[in-house]
Amino acid sequence: MKNRYCLIxxxxxxFGEVLAREFWEAGASLALIARSRDGLERLVANxxxxxxxxxxxxxxxxxxxxxxxxxxxRVRGKFPRLDVLINNAAIQGPIGSFxxxxxxxxxxxxxxxxxxxxxxxxxxxxxMIEQGGGSIINLSGGGATGPRANFSAYATAKTGxxxxxxxxxxxxxxxxxxxxxxxxGAMNTAMLNEVVDRGAxxxxxKEYAQAVKVKQSGGASMQRVAQLCLFLVxxxxxxxxxxxxxxxWDPITSLPEHLDELSGSDIYTLRRIVPKDRGKTWGxxx
Numbered sequence: 001m002k003n004r005y006c007l008i009x010x011x012x013x014x015f016g017e018v019l020a021r022e023f024w025e026a027g028a029s030l031a032l033i034a035r036s037r038d039g040l041e042r043l044v045a046n047x048x049x050x051x052x053x054x055x056x057x058x059x060x061x062x063x064x065x066x067x068x069x070x071x072x073x074r075v076r077g078k079f080p081r082l083d084v085l086i087n088n089a090a091i092q093g094p095i096g097s098f099x100x101x102x103x104x105x106x107x108x109x110x111x112x113x114x115x116x117x118x119x120x121x122x123x124x125x126x127x128m129i130e131q132g133g134g135s136i137i138n139l140s141g142g143g144a145t146g147p148r149a150n151f152s153a154y155a156t157a158k159t160g161x162x163x164x165x166x167x168x169x170x171x172x173x174x175x176x177x178x179x180x181x182x183x184x185g186a187m188n189t190a191m192l193n194e195v196v197d198r199g200a201x202x203x204x205x206k207e208y209a210q211a212v213k214v215k216q217s218g219g220a221s222m223q224r225v226a227q228l229c230l231f232l233v234x235x236x237x238x239x240x241x242x243x244x245x246x247x248x249w250d251p252i253t254s255l256p257e258h259l260d261e262l263s264g265s266d267i268y269t270l271r272r273i274v275p276k277d278r279g280k281t282w283g284x285x286x
Contacts, residue, residue: 001028001230002052005079007071008032009062009120010089012039014189015139015222019088021047022226029054031075031082033089035061054078062089062116063108072123081131084233085124087117087138087161092191093153096202106153113157118164121179125172133176135233138165140181140244145270150204162244162270169242178241180232185220185248186210192219220248228252243268 006023010016011032020032024047034040037059044055056078060067075082093109094101117138128134142148143155144162162181169179186192192211200208214220225247231237232245239259245252245268261267275283 001026001233004028004083004233005054005081006030006084006086006233007075007082007120007124008086008088009117010034012036012043014191015184015187015225016088017043018222019086019226019229022223022230023084024050024053024055026230027053028084029079030056031071031079032057033060033062033071035059062112065111065115065119068116068119068123072120072127076127082124082127083134085120085134085136086229087120087136089116090139090141090154090157090191092194093151093157095195095198096150098152101153109153110157113154114160114164117161121164121168125168125177128177129172129175134178136165136168136177136179137229137232138162138179138181140183142186144181144183144244148207150202150207159270165244166242166269173241178232178237180241181244182225182228182232183244183246183248184222184225185246186214187222187225188214188219231255239263244270 001023006028008016008019008023008030011020012034016034020030020043024030032040032043032055040057040059044057047055056075058071058074060071062068090113091109093113094105121136138161140162141154141158143151144158148155165179165181172179192214195203195207195211196215203211228245228247231252232240236256240255240262243262250268255262275281
């Protein structure tokens with residue numbers, strides 16, 4: 001990642017902080033985005049200074065639709081190029097039956113988890129096209145590949161983000177800009193604590209039990225997820241675009257061996273299940 005410039009949202013807590021540290025250690029210059037100015041200052045102080053690497057910070061709340069324009073404007077004023085955008089910032093949103101959710105909180109979740117990442121992609125795409133290439137990673141999450149009761153706002157946002165990423169990947173393919181999503185798995189973060197705190201009545205027994213189990217076991221390795229991000233933006237991953245890749249289940253170390261198969265198929269994408277996929281002979285699908 002030497003001489004690469006990266007923008008990371010949600011950089012001061014949980015996985016975002018791990019992501020910032022891993023990319024810094026790999027040699028990247030960073031634009032770090034988070035709501036807390038104090039948190040950003042502490043993170044930068046702990047990163048330590050390195051020659052030929054820059055770090056800038058922007059304190060911004062992605063619940064504000066105008067924040068994305070301010071972020072990209074500030075970064076373009078400081079960085080000569082942008083090689084990587086990682087949309088990591090997200091909120092859990094309301095937990096419980098959809099019809100009982102606070103509507104303002106539901107809409108806010110769509111803004112933070114879906115519309116703001118899309119707006120950042122929209123803002124940086126021309127920049128990446130101008131410079132001849134780049135890589136975008138959008139963090140997916142629970143509910144993107146199957147229904148997730150009692151988490152309707154979060155699941156809706158993440159599903160939309162995956163399909164948007166697949167679509168944008170096709171549009172940007174001629175310009176050498178890759179777009180991928182990562183399903184990180186259940187990580188031991190503040191968002192997980194929200195599920196535990198709300199309890200089984202709001203989250204549902206299955207979600208609550210899983211959250212407690214992850215809390216006790218430590219959850220998915222944040223370092224492994226960060227390493228997957230580093231791989232997907234590296235030259236070794238050229239040709240991988242428009243995919244949703246699981247940091248937990250997919251053979252990430254051997255993906256370079258299957259670049260042709262990945263680029264020419266619908267592997268690791270959202271699709272409709274038809275009868276023949278389940279061994280049925282009825283239906284008109286060919």
